[in-house]
Amino acid sequence: MLPNRAFLCVLTLALLSPLAHAEQALRIKSLQRCGDLLATDRQEWCLQVRGLGEKVPRLRLGDKTLPAKAVQRSEGGLRLQLSRDENRSAPLWLEDGSRVSNPVWLSLNGSHVLAAGPDEVAKNMDGLTTYLDLISLLIEESHDGLEEARRLAQKYDAEVVGAIAPLNVYQLRLPVKNLTERDALVLRIGSETSVDAVVVEESAPERGEEAEAARQPARKPQKNSEEWAANRFMDAVNYYQRRIPASDSPIETQPVRIGVIERNVDFDAPDFADYLGACPDGKPRTCLYARDADEPDNHGSTVAGILAAHWDKGGNTGFLRGLDKASNGFEVIVERNSDAGITANIAASVNLVEDGVRVLNWSWGIHRVGTRNIEGDEIDSLVRSNIAMSGYEELLEEFFLWLRNEHPDVLVINSAGNGSSYSGRDEYRLPSSFITEQLLVVGGHQRSERENLAIDDPAYAVKRDSSNVDMRVDITAAACARASTRQVDASGDVHCGTSYATPLVTGIVAAMLSINPQLQPEQVRMLLRRSAMTIGGDYDFEPMDAEDLTAPILPSERNYELSDKDVGRSARLDMQKALDLAVQSLDRVR
Secondary structure: OHHHHHHHHEEEEHHHHHHHOOOOOOOOEEEEEEOOOOOEEEEEEEEEEEEOOOOEEEEEEOOEEEEEEHHHEEEEEEEEEEEEEOOOOOEEEEEEEEOOOOOOOOOOOOOOOOOOHHHEEEEEOOOOEEEEEEEEEEEEOOOHHHHHHHHHHHHOEEEOOOOOEHOEEEEEOOOOOHHHHHHHHHHHOOOOEEEEEEEEEEEOOHHHHHHOOOOOOOOOOOOOOHHHHOOOOHHHHHHHHHOOOOOOOOOOOOEEEEEEEEOEOOOOEEEEEEEOOOOOOOOOOOEEEEOEEEOOOOOOHHHHHHOOOOOOOOOOOOEEEEHHHOOEEEEEEEOOOOOOOHHHHHHHHHHHOOOOOOEEEEEEOOOOOOOOOOOOOOOOOOOOOHHHHHHHHHHHHHHHHHHHHHOOOEEEEEEEOOOOEEEOOOEEEEEEOOOOOOOEEEEEEEOOOOOOOOOOOOOOOOOOOOOOOOOOOOEEEEEEEOOOOOOOOOOOOOOOOOHHHHHHHHHHHHHHHHHOOOOHHHHHHHHHHOOEEEEEOOOOOOOHHHHOOOOOOOHHOOOOOOOOOOOOEEEEEHHHHHHHHHHHHHHOOO
């Protein structure tokens, strides 16, 4: 009997094994350009896929199925060849029988840069991880960028390996073995008359925002709504759902595409499980495209979740997802291009803007080494060396000049940072210090300890201790949110930081643009400030630096009433009132 039982056990396991494999989740973990990154007509893409079976799955790109000849198996995934003439940028996902993967945005635009491998970095004299042989050149606009980059590469025995062509930025791999050789070559190349700036990459930009060293709130919120009430989150959802389809004067909303510069999202979390495969499916709704993450409480999942998480699943709550019944749909694209630091963030942003993104969410930023907070102590996270900061500054300046000239309707929403420092000092922090109508900077607040206060009372919320401050901050929003979890109806841990205040503003801006797509960046900022509640004391326009949370509300933002109680105070996001002003702005357009 025992041999027979053993045989039955082996047979049972053999029969169950294919079933177990068939039920394994199919997830796209990575999608990046490979091969020749400078090729434009035919592009190669490499996918890392979890749950890949013996059979090559069907690949869908937007509304078309890619031919089998375009796909090959590779180590750990798939290799895809696409003709730019025959395809367009769209979500890509896999189908294998009943299994469907997460959709990932595939941009056929040509901005892509390489990330350094573990053997291609070194520690600089500031103790920071820096790229050893990869740099990027910002070529003067009077030159043909690619032609000049190739000339310089030949002169210095380097190789052109990546590009952000709209900005005339080209990435070179240098023939160097150590930092001494790299720095010497950077000086020589930087002295070329055709080179406007050299960008030297350092470690990944979002880690400090993700693992905020700072203080947790004195009293942790029990629910997202407890913190978000300070911004009238639910009031805004209710207003949109009722006002847009109002029978007496309905509003025809427009779809809006949002770019979120983050690494990935966990599609195994209940917050995102219904975003697999094709979206939308028969009716307009919020769509989410992203690479799959291993853990539900990662930075990208929390940021994207504030925009798109499914309601009533525990974890997070997505503002745009709450507008589904009334909106004409929102597309939330989570994209990072590669792990090549700030340069990759800009490459991804350029591609997304060229793909029609109207709002960019930048929940990241960097401080210069030696930056001091408002208490005089040096900041020890999210810091970059002087050589890196100078290159990043030139790169970001070129990006915003390009936006102004080519895409003046695009708005970038940026976190003020969590260094208890000054967000607007250009020698200290990027990108929040840039002065442009197309960059809106968001600080963070949390619920005060005081009870029985009206929501519009300035003391209802207080500045979060770690939030950066000063006149460059346009508005504050709730800094604390619940992370996603793998368990249905479970509450995730509290995550706090300006990273999570930023998507609240991004979400309301997207909703405003869905109501009135004619709004320009300076008008959006004006409406946000006009609708804002206040936070902090009344300082009569002369606040101490430590209390200057945002640029003070001006009489022009309160109907020129000099005696208005809000004048001189800092601005706190009012999501419901901002939507109301967006609706009112339609009357001025008609």
